[in-house]
Each structure stands twice: as structure tokens, then as C-alpha cells.
Amino acid sequence: MTPFFVPGATPGQPTQQAYDDLRGYVETRTGRMTRTDVICALSCRRAGEDSEARVGELDPYSRELVLAIFANRDGYTIVWNGGYADITRRQAYEAIPFD
Secondary structure, three states: OOOOOOOOOOOOHHHHHHHHHHHHHHHHHHOOOEOOOOEEEEEEEEOOEEEEEEOOOEOOOOOOEOOEEEEEOOEEEEEEOOEEEEEEOOOEEEEEEOO
């Protein structure tokens, strides 16, 4: 398993603050509250293909660094600098938590 981190954030309180800031961004942009799950990777189907988005790696579709993945009542949101992608529950296979 992978210990919790946010790419570019210093470990400790700055990491938690960065995560909370990203959570606020997602909730404002999507209009949906996020759950407390802390997700490391999301295995899903996008654009007719199976893929995996993983924090700290490039998103297979945006080609941007994944900063966080949040769960909400409708599915998941993958976040990168300046953007995000919503994944429905039907598209998601497995959400892999951080340690």
C-alpha cells in the first residue's frame, strides 16, 4: 500500500492542508459533497477502455499529474492542476485507499 501524500506538498500538516484545499475546489466545482475516503488509485472504464488513475502519476486521459481522487455519492472525481474528471459509479471498478 502507499502512504498518504499530495504531489508537491511537504509531508505533515501542509499535505493535509493541500488535500483539504483540493477537496474544497472539487466540492465548489462539482456542487457535490465528497466522502471522507482517502483514495490512492481508481480503476475504471473511460472512453471505452479500462484504465487506472493513480495519485502522483499522469492521468491516462488528461496526461496531467493526478493530485487527488475524491469519492462522492455519484462516483469519483480525479483532480489535477486546473481540472478534473468525474467518474460515475457505473464506470468505477475499484477505489484503492491509501494506507
